[in-house]
Amino acid sequence: xxxxxxxxxxxxxxxxxLEFTQRVYGKGxxxxxxxxxxxxxxxxxxxxxNPVATLEGISINVLYAFFDWLLRERKGSLGAASSLQTYWNxxxxxxxxxxxxxxxxxxxxSQMHGVRQRLAIAHNLRKDKxxxxxxxxxxxxxxxxxxYTSTETTFPHERYRVQLALVMQLAGITGNxxxxxxxxxxxxxxxxxxxxPGGGEQPRVLIEIVFHHTKGYLGEKDxxxxxxxxxxxxxxxxxxxxxxxxxxxxxxxxVPNEPCLLLCPHITMLALLFADQAFAAPSLTSPEQLFRxxxxxxxxxxxxxxxxxMAERPLFRRCKNTVExxxxxxxxxxxxxxxxxxxxxxxxxxxxxxxxxxxxFRRGNGQAxxxxxxxxxxxxxxxxxxxxxxxxxxxxxxxYMPDTQAAYRGLKPQTALxxxxxxxSRTIDPRxxxxxxxxxxxxxxxxxxxxxxxxxxxxxxxxxxxxxxxIASTKGTLLYNHYRQVYQAHRNLKRRYEKxxxxxxxxxxxxxxxxxxxxxxxxxxxVAEQEALQAARYVFAERVHAIDALFNFxxxxxxxxxxxxxTAINTLIALCKKQESQGFRxxxxxxxxxxxxxxxxxxxxLSETLPVECKxxxxxxxxxxxxxxxxxxxxxxxxxxxxxxxxxxxxxRHHSA
Numbered sequence: 001x002x003x004x005x006x007x008x009x010x011x012x013x014x015x016x017x018l019e020f021t022q023r024v025y026g027k028g029x030x031x032x033x034x035x036x037x038x039x040x041x042x043x044x045x046x047x048x049x050n051p052v053a054t055l056e057g058i059s060i061n062v063l064y065a066f067f068d069w070l071l072r073e074r075k076g077s078l079g080a081a082s083s084l085q086t087y088w089n090x091x092x093x094x095x096x097x098x099x100x101x102x103x104x105x106x107x108x109x110s111q112m113h114g115v116r117q118r119l120a121i122a123h124n125l126r127k128d129k130x131x132x133x134x135x136x137x138x139x140x141x142x143x144x145x146x147x148y149t150s151t152e153t154t155f156p157h158e159r160y161r162v163q164l165a166l167v168m169q170l171a172g173i174t175g176n177x178x179x180x181x182x183x184x185x186x187x188x189x190x191x192x193x194x195x196x197p198g199g200g201e202q203p204r205v206l207i208e209i210v211f212h213h214t215k216g217y218l219g220e221k222d223x224x225x226x227x228x229x230x231x232x233x234x235x236x237x238x239x240x241x242x243x244x245x246x247x248x249x250x251x252x253x254x255v256p257n258e259p260c261l262l263l264c265p266h267i268t269m270l271a272l273l274f275a276d277q278a279f280a281a282p283s284l285t286s287p288e289q290l291f292r293x294x295x296x297x298x299x300x301x302x303x304x305x306x307x308x309x310m311a312e313r314p315l316f317r318r319c320k321n322t323v324e325x326x327x328x329x330x331x332x333x334x335x336x337x338x339x340x341x342x343x344x345x346x347x348x349x350x351x352x353x354x355x356x357x358x359x360x361f362r363r364g365n366g367q368a369x370x371x372x373x374x375x376x377x378x379x380x381x382x383x384x385x386x387x388x389x390x391x392x393x394x395x396x397x398x399x400y401m402p403d404t405q406a407a408y409r410g411l412k413p414q415t416a417l418x419x420x421x422x423x424x425s426r427t428i429d430p431r432x433x434x435x436x437x438x439x440x441x442x443x444x445x446x447x448x449x450x451x452x453x454x455x456x457x458x459x460x461x462x463x464x465x466x467x468x469x470x471i472a473s474t475k476g477t478l479l480y481n482h483y484r485q486v487y488q489a490h491r492n493l494k495r496r497y498e499k500x501x502x503x504x505x506x507x508x509x510x511x512x513x514x515x516x517x518x519x520x521x522x523x524x525x526x527v528a529e530q531e532a533l534q535a536a537r538y539v540f541a542e543r544v545h546a547i548d549a550l551f552n553f554x555x556x557x558x559x560x561x562x563x564x565x566x567t568a569i570n571t572l573i574a575l576c577k578k579q580e581s582q583g584f585r586x587x588x589x590x591x592x593x594x595x596x597x598x599x600x601x602x603x604x605x606l607s608e609t610l611p612v613e614c615k616x617x618x619x620x621x622x623x624x625x626x627x628x629x630x631x632x633x634x635x636x637x638x639x640x641x642x643x644x645x646x647x648x649x650x651x652x653r654h655h656s657a
Contacts, residue, residue: 022097033097036090043069056099060111067115071123076496081120081127088112134367134398135360137263139352139424140172144262146350148547151538153349155342156326157319158540158578159275162268163334164342167316169265171358174250175365175384176211178336178358183213186278187311189269193295193302194253202558203295203302207269210249248383257554257561261568267550271572272315273306280305287569291562323651325625326579348434353427353510360424366396398422431513433505436498440505444497453490460486540578540629546571579627617643621651 043066044051096102144165147153155161167181188210193203254266261267295302314333319326340357347356369380377389386392400422406413460483464471474480538544549568555561614620617637637643
C-alpha cells in the first residue's frame with residue numbers, strides 16, 4: 001500500500017468540507033465569482049460590516065444598498081439591466097462558498113425582482129437585449145479577404161494571420177466555442193487519404209479533428225454516449241461523429257474544384273502542419289509529396305500520421321520575444337484574450353456595423369444546421385453541445401424572420417435575398433467612422449472629469465521630478481501606488497468617454513449619411529463610387545504570393561487542381577515564417593507611412609541591398625534575421641545611443657542567461 005491507514009484517518013479529520021465539496025467552475029465563471037466577491041468585501045469594508053456574517057444573514061435592505069453602490073462603482077461598464085441578474089446569481093454562489101448556506105429565502109428571491117427593476121430605472125440601465133449577429137459563409141469570405149489584402153491588418157508574426165484564418169474557418173464549419181478551438185493539439189488531428197468515391201485516381205484528403213475542453217462541468221461535456229453520422233450538403237461539406245466518449249469528431253473532406261481557396265480549411269490546416277514539420281514520415285516535408293501519395297491495392301485508406309513527440313503541441317500558438325526577435329512558442333496556446341480583439345478589429349476594418357467574434361460564427365453554424373433538411377433538431381443539439389432545443393432557441397436562433405410573406409401568400413420563398421438580408425455583409429460601409437478625429441479627441445480631453453484627473457496626474461509627475469526620482473524607482477511605495485491609481489483612473493475614464501463619443505458619432509452617421517446620399521442622387525449627382533482599392537506595398541513578397549494563390553480560380557483538370565492547391569499551401573508555409581515588425585507594438589508613424597504606400601510591386605530583394613559589413617548604427621541581430629522584412633533588417637538608427645536602447649529593449653532583455 002502506498003499510504004498507511006493513519007494517513008487516510010488524518011485525511012478524514014483534516015478535510016475542509018466547505019472547500020472540498022464546492023463545485024469546480026470554469027475559468028470564466030471563477031473570474032466572475034472572484035470579481036463579485038471582491039466587490040462585496042470592498043462594500044463591507046466601506047460600510048464597516050463583517051462580510052461573512054452579513055452574507056449569512058443577508059437581507060433585502062443590504063442587497064438594495066450593495067447593488068446601488070455596485071452600479072455607481074461600475075458606472076460606464078455595467079450598463080445593461082440583464083447584468084444585474086448575472087451579478088445576483090454570482091453573489092448567491094459567493095454566499096454558498098463563503099458561508100456554506102445553500103438556500104436563499106424565497107421571500108428575498110421574490111423581492112429581488114422588484115429591486116432589480118427599480119435599480120434599472122434609477123440608473124437608466126439598458127433594457128433592450130444585446131444584438132446577436134449571425135455570420136454566414138459569404139460574410140466569412142469578406143473577413144478573410146480583408147485579412148489577407150488589407151494593409152491595416154498587422155500582426156507581430158505572420159503565423160497569427162494564418163492561424164486567425166483557420167480559426168474562423170473551423171468556427172464556421174464546426175460551430176465550436178473559442179475555448180474548444182484554441183485547445184486543439186496535434187494529438188486531436190488525423191490526416192487520411194481516402195479513395196475517391198467518383199472513381200478518380202487522385203485520393204481525397206480527409207482531415208479529422210476531435211474537440212476537447214468543450215463547455216461543461218470541469219471543461220468536459222458528456223451529454224451523449226451514442227455514435228452518429230451526418231453528411232452536410234453545403235459548400236464545405238463535413239462529417240460530424242460523436243464517439244463513445246461524448247466528444248464530437250469532425251471529418252472535413254476536401255471540396256473538388258473549389259471555386260476559391262480562401263474559404264478552404266484544408267489549405268490553411270496543411271500549411272500549418274507542414275510549417276511545423278508535423279508529419280511522422282521523415283521524407284514527407286512538402287505538399288507536393290502528399291499529393292503524390294496513392295492508396296495500396298486492396299485498401300480503402302492511407303493514414304498520414306503525425307509525430308508522436310508533437311502530440312501535446314497546440315495547433316494555435318502565441319508568440320514570444322526572443323533574442324532573435326519575435327518567435328512562435330512551441331508550448332503556449334493562443335489565448336482567447338488575443339483572439340477576440342483580433343476578430344473584432346478585423347470586422348471593424350472590413351466595415352461591418354456589428355461586432356465580429358467567435359460566437360457570430362457559432363450562431364451562423366447553428367442557423368445553417370437548423371435550416372438544413374438533412375439535420376434533425378437532435379443532431380443539431382449534439383453538434384452544438386446543447387442539452388435541448390430551448391438553448392438554441394433562446395441564445396442562437398436568428399431573430400430575423402424568414403420570408404413569411406411567401407409562406408402566407410403561397411409564393412416561392414426568396415431564400416437568397418432573405419439570407420443576404422440577415423447576414424453581416426449588408427452593413428459593410430468603408431466610410432463608417434472607426435475612430436475619433438483630432439477635434440473629437442480634443443473634446444474628450446476637455447471633459448471636466450478628464451481634466452481634473454489629468455491635473456492630479458501632472459501634479460504627481462511633478463512630485464517625482466522634484467524628488468529627482470523615476471517612477472519605476474519608487475515601485476512599492478505609497479506614492480507609486482497612488483500614482484498608478486490616478487493613472488489607471490484617468491486612462492479608464494478617458495477610454496469610456498471616447499467609446500461613448502464614438503458610439504454617438506456612428507449613430508449620427510447611420511442616421512444622416514443615407515439622407516445625404518439620397519439627396520445627392522435626387523439632385524442629379526452621380527452615385528458616389530468607392531475609390532478603387534489600390535494594393536499597398538506589402539511588407540513581404542510572400543504575402544503577395546499568398547493573395548495570388550488564394551484568389552486563383554478553379555481549374556478543369558485534376559492535375560492542375562493539385563498544382564493549384566500545392567501552390568497555395570506553399571505560399572502560406574512561407575508566410576508563416578515571417579515577422580512583420582520588430583516588436584508587438586508598431587509606431588504610429590510607421591503605420592501612417594504604411595497606409596500611404598500605394599505601389600503594387602513587391603518589396604525589393606534583400607540580396608540587392610545587403611551590405612557586406614554591418615554599419616555602426618545597424619543592429620547585427622536584426623540584420624541576420626531572415627524572417628524580418630528588408631526594411632526592418634536594414635534599419636539604420638539616428639545615433640548609437642538609439643541603437644543601444646533598441647538592443648537592450650528588443651534583444652538583450654530576452655536573453656535567457
